[in-house]
Amino acid sequence: MAEVSCRKIVKHYDGGVQAVKGIDLEIADREFVVLVGPSGCGKSTTLRMIAGLEEITEGEIWIGGDVVNDVPPRDRDIAMVFQNYALYPHMSVFDNMAFGLKLRKFPRDEIKRRVDEAARILDIGMLLDRKPRALSGGQRQRVAMGRAIVRNPKVFLFDEPLSNLDAKLRVQMRTEIKKVHQTVRTTTVYVTHDQVEAMTLADRVVVMNHGVIEQVGSPQDLYHNPTTRFVAGFIGSPAMNFLPVRVQDDSNGGLIVRVTDQIVLPVPPARVDRYTKYNGREMVLGLRPEHLFDYHESGRPGHARVDLLVDVVEPMGMETMVHFFIGHDPVCARVDPATRAEPGEMLALAADLNQMHLMEPDSGRVV
Amino acid sequence: MSSTTAVADAVPHARRKHNSLHRQRAWALWGSYIALGVFVVIFLVPPFYTLMTSLKSSAEMSAQQGNPWIVHHPTFENFWYLITYPNFQTYYLNSVMITIVVVAVSITIAVLAAFSLSRMGFWGSQTLATGVFLTYLIPASLLFLPLFRIIGWLGLINNIWCLAILYPTLAVPFCTWIMIGYFSSIPKELDEAALIDGAGYLQMLWRIFIPVAMPGIIAATIFAFTVSWGAFLYPLAYLYTANQMVLTVGIISDLIRGDVFLWGKIMAAVVLASLPPILIYAFLMDYYVAGLTAGATKG
Numbered sequence: 001m002a003e004v005s006c007r008k009i010v011k012h013y014d015g016g017v018q019a020v021k022g023i024d025l026e027i028a029d030r031e032f033v034v035l036v037g038p039s040g041c042g043k044s045t046t047l048r049m050i051a052g053l054e055e056i057t058e059g060e061i062w063i064g065g066d067v068v069n070d071v072p073p074r075d076r077d078i079a080m081v082f083q084n085y086a087l088y089p090h091m092s093v094f095d096n097m098a099f100g101l102k103l104r105k106f107p108r109d110e111i112k113r114r115v116d117e118a119a120r121i122l123d124i125g126m127l128l129d130r131k132p133r134a135l136s137g138g139q140r141q142r143v144a145m146g147r148a149i150v151r152n153p154k155v156f157l158f159d160e161p162l163s164n165l166d167a168k169l170r171v172q173m174r175t176e177i178k179k180v181h182q183t184v185r186t187t188t189v190y191v192t193h194d195q196v197e198a199m200t201l202a203d204r205v206v207v208m209n210h211g212v213i214e215q216v217g218s219p220q221d222l223y224h225n226p227t228t229r230f231v232a233g234f235i236g237s238p239a240m241n242f243l244p245v246r247v248q249d250d251s252n253g254g255l256i257v258r259v260t261d262q263i264v265l266p267v268p269p270a271r272v273d274r275y276t277k278y279n280g281r282e283m284v285l286g287l288r289p290e291h292l293f294d295y296h297e298s299g300r301p302g303h304a305r306v307d308l309l310v311d312v313v314e315p316m317g318m319e320t321m322v323h324f325f326i327g328h329d330p331v332c333a334r335v336d337p338a339t340r341a342e343p344g345e346m347l348a349l350a351a352d353l354n355q356m357h358l359m360e361p362d363s364g365r366v367v
Numbered sequence: 368m369s370s371t372t373a374v375a376d377a378v379p380h381a382r383r384k385h386n387s388l389h390r391q392r393a394w395a396l397w398g399s400y401i402a403l404g405v406f407v408v409i410f411l412v413p414p415f416y417t418l419m420t421s422l423k424s425s426a427e428m429s430a431q432q433g434n435p436w437i438v439h440h441p442t443f444e445n446f447w448y449l450i451t452y453p454n455f456q457t458y459y460l461n462s463v464m465i466t467i468v469v470v471a472v473s474i475t476i477a478v479l480a481a482f483s484l485s486r487m488g489f490w491g492s493q494t495l496a497t498g499v500f501l502t503y504l505i506p507a508s509l510l511f512l513p514l515f516r517i518i519g520w521l522g523l524i525n526n527i528w529c530l531a532i533l534y535p536t537l538a539v540p541f542c543t544w545i546m547i548g549y550f551s552s553i554p555k556e557l558d559e560a561a562l563i564d565g566a567g568y569l570q571m572l573w574r575i576f577i578p579v580a581m582p583g584i585i586a587a588t589i590f591a592f593t594v595s596w597g598a599f600l601y602p603l604a605y606l607y608t609a610n611q612m613v614l615t616v617g618i619i620s621d622l623i624r625g626d627v628f629l630w631g632k633i634m635a636a637v638v639l640a641s642l643p644p645i646l647i648y649a650f651l652m653d654y655y656v657a658g659l660t661a662g663a664t665k666g
Contacts, residue, residue, distance in 0.1 A: 074567075088579070103564060103565040
């Protein structure tokens with residue numbers, strides 16, 4: 001077990017590409033941290049630098065209290081699970097899992113004990129004699145995890161381990177990974193581009209974009225209190241709605257956000273002080289689809305009625321996603337499946353403005 | 368009504384399309400059979416004639432009666448002559464010995480070179496890999512004069528072991544090129560997994576790359592074997608006494624005596640010389656399991 005610390009790490013590639021632009025990140029012992037972001041945001045590069053598979057251009061990486069910048073991967077006491085499994089195709093499952101231990105000259109009994117234990121945790125005991133080609137995708141990924149577990153390393157590194165699995169298996173394996181972490185409690189750094197994976201697995205999520213960290217926080221914190229428009233848009237599915245608005249006074253001494261001449265939303269009194277200094281400015285309103293729902297006469301304080309022309313209806317069983325346009329901006333609402341919504345008809349919605357976010361258009365900072 | 372008509376129209380259309388596909392496939396098959404038939408004739412007729420001639424006695428050959436493609440009185444006298452002929456035994460032994468050494472040397476160099484060029488990613492590795500391929504493009508007939516100077520300088524003219532230096536110059540570049548291709552097809556995550564598991568580069572090569580790239584190594588081995596077993600120019604240029612000769616040159620220098628061609632014995636020698644390549648191909652092809660990497664990564 002160990003803590004991992006990235007201190008101002010930078011990665012330049014030949015040709016002037018700067019993949020990581022000075023990252024500071026402290027990962028506590030036994031913590032499960034997920035690096036998430038779009039392709040090219042530097043998350044995999046960061047993980048590979050922690051693994052020792054990429055040289056660090058600047059900065060320091062500490063594992064378990066030691067600087068490991070110049071330590072080769074085999075001496076970092078880490079284990080890594082790859083997106084495409086990277087199993088040794090000519091070896092049996094047992095030999096795949098035992099390979100690292102054999103190289104480290106562990107006694108034969110100890111190797112068998114550890115492999116059997118990992119196989120028990122991952123429920124792959126009956127596969128130990130098979131070759132990787134005789135396994136399904138999910139089984140291969142379990143073996144790859146088994147290979148990591150048997151080493152009992154200081155840190156687990158996962159590089160998009162579920163991306164190659166189909167949707168159903170991905171959900172199943174996600175639970176498996178969480179269960180394994182709850183059992184072995186090894187410090188884990190996990191990279192994914194799937195925000196649902198990040199939210200469901202992580203103790204803390206690190207959202208990255210263009211080689212920098214946008215925000216670090218617990219899944220709930222990132223969801224409810226994003227600090228930038230990027231994070232607000234990246235976390236949550238379907239993504240948050242963004243609308244250009246103007247903040248204005250209303251006649252009662254409060255504030256309103258004017259979306260269009262027809263759509264004017266009152267800012268809840270609790271937020272008026274926070275937004276007063278933006279009075280008269282063009283801002284961006286952020287509202288998640290789940291905060292735009294069926295209108296009821298008996299709505300709660302902070303709920304405002306909006307009538308919109310339905311564009312597309314997506315029934316999903318437990319809920320229905322309804323898409324609209326306000327001007328040229330797409331808007332999505334999550335409504336009750338019993339709601340009758342037809343394309344081309346008006347639908348009355350309630351916007352829960354207690355959950356609204358207001359952002360500066362240029363910087364994208366949430367105010 | 369209109370929808371019924373549309374369905375009725377669609378059915379013959381589909382059948383037409385199916386028939387046209389069937390016709391196209393039939394034409395493609397006929398083309399393939401004809402092309403393959405021509406190839407079979409071109410490639411198999413000479414070995415067939417060689418085998419027939421090797422089974423004929425000198426009397427039957429000189430009689431020039433009947434169909435020359437058929438043996439009327441098969442005999443093993445040519446084979447027996449060669450098997451008990453000391454010079455032929457020497458040529459055979461020399462060929463076997465030199466081929467084993469050349470294959471071992473060439474494959475060792477090629478595997479090490481290909482591994483470092485394709486996986487270790489050092490500065491200039493790409494240029495070097497291209498250089499290796501360009502070396503292969505230089506014809507042997509251009510190289511043998513400068514090589515003659517080198518072999519002479521080493522004092523190895525008319526010494527069988529000069530071939531252990533000469534043949535790898537032909538085999539190593541192509542074998543390296545084959546191996547670079549195979550090693551490059553192995554997912555890089557396999558090296559990374561091995562590095563993290565604690566392997567050094569030599570362990571990675573020995574325990575991961577060589578077993579996984581075995582089909583490539585076998586292909587390279589077959590190539591190196593063929594080069595060494597069948598080379599003619601170098602032994603002709605560098606060796607001139609019977610005790611140093613290999614099969615290719617020994618057969619023609621010993622069994623063509625002035626203007627007398629011992630055709631039966633020459634052909635029997637060719638048949639005997641062809642046995643090792645046939646055995647090697649048959650044996651190694653069994654191990655040439657395509658898609659050995661299946662299961663390593665998502666397929």
